[in-house]
Amino acid sequence: MNEYLVTDYGTTADGVTNDGPAVQRAVDACAQAGGGRVVVPAGRYLCGTIELKDHVELHLESGAVLIASLREEDFRLTVSPDSQVSGNSGYFIGAVHAKDVALTGFGELNGQGKSVMYDDGSDGGIGECPLFSEGFRPRLTYFEDVEDLTVRDVTMRDSSLWTLHLAGCRRVVVDGLKVCNDRRSPNTDGIDPDSCQDVLITNCQIETGDDAIVIKATGPMTRPYGPCENIVIRGCILCSHDSALKLGTETVGDIRNILMSDCIVKDCSRGVGILLRDGGTIENVTAHHITGAVRQYAGARSRQFIPDWWGKGEPLYLSATYRRGTKKPAGTIRNIVFEDIRLKAESSSFFRGEADCVIEDVTVRNCRFDYERQGTQEPGLFDEQPSDRDVYPHTIQAFYANHVNGLRLEDVQIRWHAPRAAAWSGLVELENCRNVSFDRVREEDV
Numbered sequence: 001m002n003e004y005l006v007t008d009y010g011t012t013a014d015g016v017t018n019d020g021p022a023v024q025r026a027v028d029a030c031a032q033a034g035g036g037r038v039v040v041p042a043g044r045y046l047c048g049t050i051e052l053k054d055h056v057e058l059h060l061e062s063g064a065v066l067i068a069s070l071r072e073e074d075f076r077l078t079v080s081p082d083s084q085v086s087g088n089s090g091y092f093i094g095a096v097h098a099k100d101v102a103l104t105g106f107g108e109l110n111g112q113g114k115s116v117m118y119d120d121g122s123d124g125g126i127g128e129c130p131l132f133s134e135g136f137r138p139r140l141t142y143f144e145d146v147e148d149l150t151v152r153d154v155t156m157r158d159s160s161l162w163t164l165h166l167a168g169c170r171r172v173v174v175d176g177l178k179v180c181n182d183r184r185s186p187n188t189d190g191i192d193p194d195s196c197q198d199v200l201i202t203n204c205q206i207e208t209g210d211d212a213i214v215i216k217a218t219g220p221m222t223r224p225y226g227p228c229e230n231i232v233i234r235g236c237i238l239c240s241h242d243s244a245l246k247l248g249t250e251t252v253g254d255i256r257n258i259l260m261s262d263c264i265v266k267d268c269s270r271g272v273g274i275l276l277r278d279g280g281t282i283e284n285v286t287a288h289h290i291t292g293a294v295r296q297y298a299g300a301r302s303r304q305f306i307p308d309w310w311g312k313g314e315p316l317y318l319s320a321t322y323r324r325g326t327k328k329p330a331g332t333i334r335n336i337v338f339e340d341i342r343l344k345a346e347s348s349s350f351f352r353g354e355a356d357c358v359i360e361d362v363t364v365r366n367c368r369f370d371y372e373r374q375g376t377q378e379p380g381l382f383d384e385q386p387s388d389r390d391v392y393p394h395t396i397q398a399f400y401a402n403h404v405n406g407l408r409l410e411d412v413q414i415r416w417h418a419p420r421a422a423a424w425s426g427l428v429e430l431e432n433c434r435n436v437s438f439d440r441v442r443e444e445d446v
Helices: 020-032 219-225
Strands: 003-005 014-018 036-040 043-047 056-060 064-068 076-079 088-104 108-110 139-152 155-157 164-167 170-175 178-180 191-194 197-202 205-208 213-217 228-234 237-240 243-251 255-268 270-276 281-294 314-320 332-345 349-352 359-371 381-383 391-393 396-402 404-416 424-431 434-445
Touching: 003 020, 020 036, 020 043, 020 056, 064 088, 139 219, 164 170, 191 197, 191 228, 213 219, 213 228, 213 255, 237 243, 243 255, 243 281, 255 270, 270 281, 270 332, 314 332, 314 359, 349 359, 349 404, 359 396, 396 404, 424 434
Parallel strands: 003 036, 014 043, 036 056, 043 064, 056 088, 064 108, 088 139, 108 155, 139 164, 139 170, 155 178, 164 191, 170 197, 178 205, 191 213, 197 228, 205 237, 213 243, 228 255, 237 255, 243 270, 255 281, 270 314, 281 332, 314 349, 332 359, 349 396, 359 404, 396 424, 404 434
Antiparallel strands: 076 088, 381 391
């Protein structure tokens, strides 16, 4: 394999000078020669957007740090992919309309997210709410319409927006990735497969503020690239103030054939969440052998923008409802299996559809949920963000289901730990449900 050292193309590696043009020259030379490996030796390289090309591997050696400049003029600009963040965004490292691209090595990408976020004290000093953000916030990486993409072993640190955005990609391997973001950083999703097909995500360690791994079908990506399907997530350690594993809310297209297994959930606000809002179908999803804990965190009570994390300590969560201010049918959730899951929790396993978007065929098998007080917040809220119902008080059952057709609980154990929260009220509450079966479902106080 041909190798191209970025130091041969004029980099300074002083962490101050913009080395982006020099790194891009190395990438371009590699691509023009038919491909190979662009090597970044140890050092600190301040850069704007670096665009990878066909048959190019960007390899970060141990000790190499590519630092996002955060100067808007250094970036290839795009509209922000996150509906909560208005204005221009961009991306740091990425590729668009390319084949056979790789980002590898034990080096690091640093997004300098701390430069655009600060604690404004909106949770009364508890120190859990989303940080306040302002200024230019690019994604750390962005790969659109890439066939045969590999991301392996790299550390992605302190992103200011989405960390690894996979948009309309096919045949993707993400292995050994480490994401190290501030756990209070808003909109800093770990990995976002968006309208992708045939994706394998394994052996990753993700710590972030927003969802750790979230599968989407956004309008701008699903229209040209089709559904998000055939995705395996396995063997990951996930730590977040939002969901560990999530599908949606962006569901303009379909999401199907998803397998999530052998993951550890470290103090997230939700375990596995499926949220449908935009008229698509989410189907054929299995989550099994997942363990850890979920809990509720304090929101930014005195701030209008991003006042709350999504999730109040629900181990399992299915929601098909209307976006705030609309009555467009949410779509269909069907054929969902949760199996061999062990989680500490503070709120209900929550399954709620609507009369015109009933959730169909949900199985919970061989699972144990330990209800145990873990955090600073009193349990007793249902959370349906983003919707008109939003967040509201409710007693907490181990299982709450509304507008579900075909709910099966088999070999499920619920343990209520002392001291019990005042809102914890019982095993099950059902509304507007059909074809419900319980087999060996039991609860106990411990």
